[in-house]
Amino acid sequence: MAPSLDGPPGDLGALARRQVLRGASGPSAILKNGRAFSITCFACIGGFIYGYNQGSFSGVLTMTSFDSHMGEWVSDQTKKGWLASIFGLGAWLGCLYSGFLAEILSRKYAILVNVFIFIIGLVVQCLAAIAGASCMLGGRFITGMSIGAMSVNVPNYIAEVAPPEIRGSLVALQQLANTAGTMVSFWVNYGTNNIKGHGNAQSDAAWLVPICLQLVPAVSLAVGMLFMPFSPRWLIHHNREPEARRVLSNLRNLDQDHELIELEFLEIKAQSVFEKRSTAEKWPHLVELTAWNTFKLQCVAIGSLFKTKAMFHRVVAATVTMFFQQATGINAVLYYAPSIFAALGTSSNTTSLLATGVVGVLLFLATIPAVLYIDKFGRKPVMIAGAIGMGICHMTIAIIFAKNQYQWDTHKVAGWAAVAMIWLYVVHFGYSWGPCSWVLIAEIWPLSNRAYGIALGASSNWMCNFIVSQVTPVMLEKLKYGTFIFFGTLTFGGGLFVWLSVPETKRLTLEEMDLIFGSVGVAEADALRMAEINKEIGLDDILKSIGIVPPSTDKQSQVTTNEIDFARKHE
Numbered sequence: 001m002a003p004s005l006d007g008p009p010g011d012l013g014a015l016a017r018r019q020v021l022r023g024a025s026g027p028s029a030i031l032k033n034g035r036a037f038s039i040t041c042f043a044c045i046g047g048f049i050y051g052y053n054q055g056s057f058s059g060v061l062t063m064t065s066f067d068s069h070m071g072e073w074v075s076d077q078t079k080k081g082w083l084a085s086i087f088g089l090g091a092w093l094g095c096l097y098s099g100f101l102a103e104i105l106s107r108k109y110a111i112l113v114n115v116f117i118f119i120i121g122l123v124v125q126c127l128a129a130i131a132g133a134s135c136m137l138g139g140r141f142i143t144g145m146s147i148g149a150m151s152v153n154v155p156n157y158i159a160e161v162a163p164p165e166i167r168g169s170l171v172a173l174q175q176l177a178n179t180a181g182t183m184v185s186f187w188v189n190y191g192t193n194n195i196k197g198h199g200n201a202q203s204d205a206a207w208l209v210p211i212c213l214q215l216v217p218a219v220s221l222a223v224g225m226l227f228m229p230f231s232p233r234w235l236i237h238h239n240r241e242p243e244a245r246r247v248l249s250n251l252r253n254l255d256q257d258h259e260l261i262e263l264e265f266l267e268i269k270a271q272s273v274f275e276k277r278s279t280a281e282k283w284p285h286l287v288e289l290t291a292w293n294t295f296k297l298q299c300v301a302i303g304s305l306f307k308t309k310a311m312f313h314r315v316v317a318a319t320v321t322m323f324f325q326q327a328t329g330i331n332a333v334l335y336y337a338p339s340i341f342a343a344l345g346t347s348s349n350t351t352s353l354l355a356t357g358v359v360g361v362l363l364f365l366a367t368i369p370a371v372l373y374i375d376k377f378g379r380k381p382v383m384i385a386g387a388i389g390m391g392i393c394h395m396t397i398a399i400i401f402a403k404n405q406y407q408w409d410t411h412k413v414a415g416w417a418a419v420a421m422i423w424l425y426v427v428h429f430g431y432s433w434g435p436c437s438w439v440l441i442a443e444i445w446p447l448s449n450r451a452y453g454i455a456l457g458a459s460s461n462w463m464c465n466f467i468v469s470q471v472t473p474v475m476l477e478k479l480k481y482g483t484f485i486f487f488g489t490l491t492f493g494g495g496l497f498v499w500l501s502v503p504e505t506k507r508l509t510l511e512e513m514d515l516i517f518g519s520v521g522v523a524e525a526d527a528l529r530m531a532e533i534n535k536e537i538g539l540d541d542i543l544k545s546i547g548i549v550p551p552s553t554d555k556q557s558q559v560t561t562n563e564i565d566f567a568r569k570h571e
Helices: 012-022 027-032 034-043 045-060 064-070 077-105 107-126 133-161 164-192 205-212 215-225 232-237 241-252 259-282 291-304 309-327 330-343 349-377 380-404 412-431 433-443 447-478 482-501 510-517 522-537 539-545 555-569
Strands: none
Touching (some): 034 045, 034 133, 034 164, 034 241, 045 133, 045 164, 045 205, 045 349, 064 133, 064 205, 077 107, 077 133, 077 291, 077 330, 077 447, 107 215, 133 232, 133 447, 164 330, 164 349, 232 241, 232 259, 259 522, 259 539, 291 447, 309 330, 309 433, 309 447, 309 482, 309 510, 330 349, 330 412, 349 380, 349 412, 349 433, 380 412, 380 433, 380 482, 412 433, 433 447, 522 539
16 A cells, blocks of 8 residues: 555644534545545556556466567576566666655656656567567566656655545555556456467467557556646645645635635645755755755665664664565565466466456455554554465465375366465455555654655565565476465564564554654654744644644653553553
8 A cells, every 4th residue: 555644743733623624534525525536536547557567467477479479588487587577676766766756846747757657668568579578678677667656656646635634545545546457457368368369379469458558547647647736745845835825725626715725735834844944954955955955865864764773673664564565475476376376277378367357356355444444453463464364375375285286187176275265365465464564664754754764665665576576486386385385484474573573553643653663752853843833834823813722842741741642542
């Protein structure tokens, strides 16, 4: 799941007033914000493209007509791994440059640029029908770059145009769009597999159509983004405040002088001033918003996360959690599902693609309850339960595989039992590690470090995606059922890591995060600075005028209150 961005600490008065004016969070709030919801649904095409691209290649890899063009890049398992995994390597690079591009160009134009990069990558992939594997490798690396960048830019854009009271729900749609794209791609592969026949009679259209169809949502997103608004936060941060007011007014369908617009505008401005002052305090030579300073700022800010023990604890929690998300083997299943099902004794490639289509449906459906109930059940127990469920599925598949690997033809029930275990495994991933890991890495950072911490966690995810995709074909060939023992062991290890090293973060404030990660004072200092800014820009005056007392700037008072609240929640 893509990260959600919470409002600044200390804005409880503004939040309370906004809820009075607009209503509380929930389905009714979404209906009241139809324009923002429509923009979000459109921007989620980026998530759909990511899911579709990832899922479609799994079926393409098994098609005879595709294999005839790729030669040893499919028959040699190591090279086959490169063919799939080079996408993840490109996405890792895209993730690293995403923040830089979004800051210097705007979130809107960063998405647009990456869509064009994606289209170029698709065209290069299609040329593989003429030029062979080199074009497929290059094209997948290019599309990976764009998808890696959009996996960060699109959720951030959605978060910054969405009203605060429904921000989490709208950002969560990105993950649903992702799984919807995967589901659709699996069924497209199933439908195109038999174009002009089976085996050597199969047409090149069988694999070119699934690839070319990605142009439809990509071109739609590119054209539509031209008419989408800029992020109000980006406009304010780049001193374009009148334009930001107009955009906010249009997004909320309210007059520019409406109290709700004024409240949200000042909240965004407070956040912008906070970031600029934090930068000025830590890196005064990088205050000016030039392209080169923006690039250097990202580098030094990420490096600063490793300089204290408490902050390094957060780094470990984020990066290792994302490592174990990939170590569950989810992308091994998404990239190589038809091959895995074939290894488990399904009778034909068509049947394997049909079983893969079910994977997409189950993954999509299993994500829905996670979006609805993640704040009720918490992150830690859900991730532990998911790890246990996935680990058991892996081990069960390994046992069935070991007993029947040379007799699938006479033990078809055993083969379908193993297939059912993969389906169950996908369900366990869908409600747990899929969304929860992204939520976790978004909320454990102090406000002044959040953007860089999320980028670090996301880059860990993409690098592990690359490694898993690279080694899976060789493992399936050499280790066979041992592949599932390997992923099952790592999955149990992930559950153990969460149990021992990752605290429950449900309902915790940023100050309370400091207490559980052992860095008391970091978020507290952030809160004091934010309170000073709220007073300076006039947000406190607005709250006082309507009878709301702003949060105290007295440090001792805040520490005592936070510690009491923290203790009560953990009694």
